[in-house]
Amino acid sequence: MTRKFTWFNATSLTFAFAFLYLPILILIVYSFNESKLVTVWAGFSTKWYGELLHNQAMLDAAWVTFRVAFTTATLATILGTMAAYVLVRSGRFYGRTLFSGMIYAPLVMPDVIIGLSLLLLFIAMNIDRGMMTVIIAHTTFAMCYVAVVVSSRLISFDRSLEEAALDLGCSPMEAFFYVTLPIIAPSVVAGWLLAFTLSLDDLVIASFTTGPGATTLPIKIWSAVRLGVSPEINALSTILISIVTVGVIAASTIDRRRAARAGERG
Amino acid sequence: MPIVEFDAVRKNFGDFAAVDGVSLKIYPREFFALLGPSGCGKTTLLRMLAGFETPTSGRILLDGQDISTVPPNRRPVNMMFQSYALFPHLNVRDNIAFGLKRSNRSKSEVEDRTAEMLNLVQMNDFASRKPHQLSGGQRQRVALARSLAKNPKLLLLDEPLGALDAKLREQTQFELVNIQEKLGTTFIIVTHDQEEAMTVATRIGLMNRGSLMQVATPSEIYENPNSRFVADFIGDVNMIEGTAGKVTKRDGEAYAEVKTMSAATLKARCGVPVSSGEKCWLAIRPEKIAVSRTRPRSAANLVSGCVDDIAYVGNLSTYHVKLADGSLIKAQTANRERIARREITWEDEVWLSWSPDAAIMLSD
Numbered sequence: 269m270t271r272k273f274t275w276f277n278a279t280s281l282t283f284a285f286a287f288l289y290l291p292i293l294i295l296i297v298y299s300f301n302e303s304k305l306v307t308v309w310a311g312f313s314t315k316w317y318g319e320l321l322h323n324q325a326m327l328d329a330a331w332v333t334f335r336v337a338f339t340t341a342t343l344a345t346i347l348g349t350m351a352a353y354v355l356v357r358s359g360r361f362y363g364r365t366l367f368s369g370m371i372y373a374p375l376v377m378p379d380v381i382i383g384l385s386l387l388l389l390f391i392a393m394n395i396d397r398g399m400m401t402v403i404i405a406h407t408t409f410a411m412c413y414v415a416v417v418v419s420s421r422l423i424s425f426d427r428s429l430e431e432a433a434l435d436l437g438c439s440p441m442e443a444f445f446y447v448t449l450p451i452i453a454p455s456v457v458a459g460w461l462l463a464f465t466l467s468l469d470d471l472v473i474a475s476f477t478t479g480p481g482a483t484t485l486p487i488k489i490w491s492a493v494r495l496g497v498s499p500e501i502n503a504l505s506t507i508l509i510s511i512v513t514v515g516v517i518a519a520s521t522i523d524r525r526r527a528a529r530a531g532e533r534g
Numbered sequence: 535m536p537i538v539e540f541d542a543v544r545k546n547f548g549d550f551a552a553v554d555g556v557s558l559k560i561y562p563r564e565f566f567a568l569l570g571p572s573g574c575g576k577t578t579l580l581r582m583l584a585g586f587e588t589p590t591s592g593r594i595l596l597d598g599q600d601i602s603t604v605p606p607n608r609r610p611v612n613m614m615f616q617s618y619a620l621f622p623h624l625n626v627r628d629n630i631a632f633g634l635k636r637s638n639r640s641k642s643e644v645e646d647r648t649a650e651m652l653n654l655v656q657m658n659d660f661a662s663r664k665p666h667q668l669s670g671g672q673r674q675r676v677a678l679a680r681s682l683a684k685n686p687k688l689l690l691l692d693e694p695l696g697a698l699d700a701k702l703r704e705q706t707q708f709e710l711v712n713i714q715e716k717l718g719t720t721f722i723i724v725t726h727d728q729e730e731a732m733t734v735a736t737r738i739g740l741m742n743r744g745s746l747m748q749v750a751t752p753s754e755i756y757e758n759p760n761s762r763f764v765a766d767f768i769g770d771v772n773m774i775e776g777t778a779g780k781v782t783k784r785d786g787e788a789y790a791e792v793k794t795m796s797a798a799t800l801k802a803r804c805g806v807p808v809s810s811g812e813k814c815w816l817a818i819r820p821e822k823i824a825v826s827r828t829r830p831r832s833a834a835n836l837v838s839g840c841v842d843d844i845a846y847v848g849n850l851s852t853y854h855v856k857l858a859d860g861s862l863i864k865a866q867t868a869n870r871e872r873i874a875r876r877e878i879t880w881e882d883e884v885w886l887s888w889s890p891d892a893a894i895m896l897s898d
């Protein structure tokens with residue numbers, strides 16, 4: 269393969285990136301717009317960010333979203349790590365292929381279907397919808413992402429480290445907490461961050477499973493936008509974009525650092 | 535009383551027998567080496583002793599107690615892993631203290647013992663380094679210290695020196711022997727390097743395809759192999775095919791005449807009971823064969839041939855001599871003179887001779 273930088277490559281790259289990031293860029297730029305009209309530039313201002321702080325409904329939604337994302341990330345990390353551990357460690361057990369297939373299925377399942385099926389489940393079980401149901405729904409799909417991230421680390425984990433721990437007198441549980449967990453910690457943290465950002469920006473599943481008093485930010489934004497785009501929404505979206513960006517970058521650098529360290533040890 | 539006893543132990547993976555009915559007794563303070571070609575089941579045998587694999591059948595006794603159902607963390611046995619398995623997130627000191635902290639020892643006891651172990655393997659200066667900041671030899675010493683820290687009755691070492699270069703390897707072998715003598719712990723070492731086994735061990739168990747072929751001291755296994763496989767595996771050997779002839783007894787030893795394929799008659803000690811007329815093999819070590827240009831006046835075993843090749847390795851020369859029937863025999867001599875003055879060269883007609891005690895006769 270030649271690595272020559274041709275005009276064709278340059279052009280297609282530019283277009284691809286423009287297509288991806290221009291809308292976001294415009295959104296960010298207009299969040300600093302003085303004018304109330306979204307399409308007319310009237311000078312730089314941060315007043316919409318200030319305005320946002322006085323919008324109680326938005327702040328409430330933000331607080332709900334944060335609590336949902338935090339709880340989801342924590343639950344998904346615990347469950348996802350356990351699932352990954354079982355998948356990678358317990359060798360061949362009856363139904364293993366089915367189990368691992370089922371873990372990965374939600375990654376490709378349309379959100380609408382996940383949302384709808386959970387909604388039907390909650391109705392059937394007569395559970396009142398609210399923050400709890402959103403957390404449960406988010407946890408079910410976020411834990412799959414955690415499981416994928418953690419199991420990719422566990423596959424390359426030297427099994428003899430756990431055996432050494434057992435050999436030195438650890439029970440299997442102690443071996444996990446003193447040896448396995450500290451070593452795979454970067455992947456677990458990366459999984460947590462991933463789950464957090466996934467929960468933060470989910471609209472579809474949340475709208476299916478939420479109830480009164482548990483409006484998350486994406487839902488709030490979505491309903492606000494239907495009345496017209498305001499610069500305030502732009503400001504809010506900019507903040508969300510920053511959080512998600514920081515989360516994703518942190519997750520991938522943590523993962524990359526651990527890969528680099530593993531290589532160095534190699 | 536043996537410290538370890540394997541009693542007809544088998545281990546199957548699917549329908550493949552990795553360990554196939556091994557019975558073996560190992561005694562306190564022994565330095566026992568398990569030797570054998572790759573895949574013969576050495577690691578599997580060791581892992582059953584450590585508790586990472588359960589025997590398919592048979593019993594393993596430790597101090598007379600059946601330990602088949604005891605989990606690895608409850609066995610008074612420690613293992614030094616082939617890959618060292620040092621914990622990458624802990625420094626040298628914490629790696630060594632790891633097992634001590636898991637037992638109910640007081641904090642000061644743990645510290646004292648850790649310091650003692652650091653001292654033993656001379657790693658004091660590196661105590662706060664992480665494993666990835668150490669050289670191969672240093673890692674190996676940390677792994678040894680960690681596995682010795684809890685003062686196990688029995689230490690299992692799975693190819694502990696595999697990752698070291700030749701020089702460091704030799705040095706470490708002596709260190710291992712010293713440490714073993716100092717502590718009096720029973721060591722079982724796995725290796726596929728016969729020289730290493732000969733150097734460190736007080737007794738060797740040679741395995742092949744899941745079975746023990748011979749268990750004996752290094753000199754015994756070298757001088758009196760009980761089968762072609764053992765003779766071939768340990769050191770360099772010439773194998774001459776033939777048919778057993780008359781068997782005579784002298785000083786309690788049996789000697790037999792062997793008629794070789796080229797109709798020469800040779801005399802050898804019997805390694806295994808043979809009766810005349812049976813097909814057999816004569817094993818003779820190259821260093822026990824004398825090479826000369828003139829016919830020796832009296833020799834029990836004498837053949838002649840021409841020098842096909844000479845391998846010169848510093849202090850030793852190995853002559854590859856081609857006999858009349860086309861077979862090759864290796865003979866080795868120490869080089870006491872400079873090469874220029876060596877009297878035997880390529881294409882020379884030479885005589886090979888050896889005593890009946892030097893050769894051993896083995897059955898097919």
Ligand SMILES: Nc1ncnc2c1ncn2[C@@H]1O[C@H](COP(=O)(O)OP(=O)(O)OP(=O)(O)O)[C@@H](O)[C@H]1O
Pocket residue numbers: 547552570571572573574575576577578579726
């Ligand atoms: N978990 C397992 N499942 C199936 N087969 C196995 C397993 N472990 C070992 N074996 C097989 O058992 C045989 C013995 O393996 P073992 O690791 O004991 O060999 P070894 O003597 O230690 O070899 P080496 O010198 O290469 O380390 C090998 O043929 C190996 O393929």
Ligand SMILES: [Mg+2]
Pocket residue numbers: 576577578
């Ligand atoms: Mg092995």
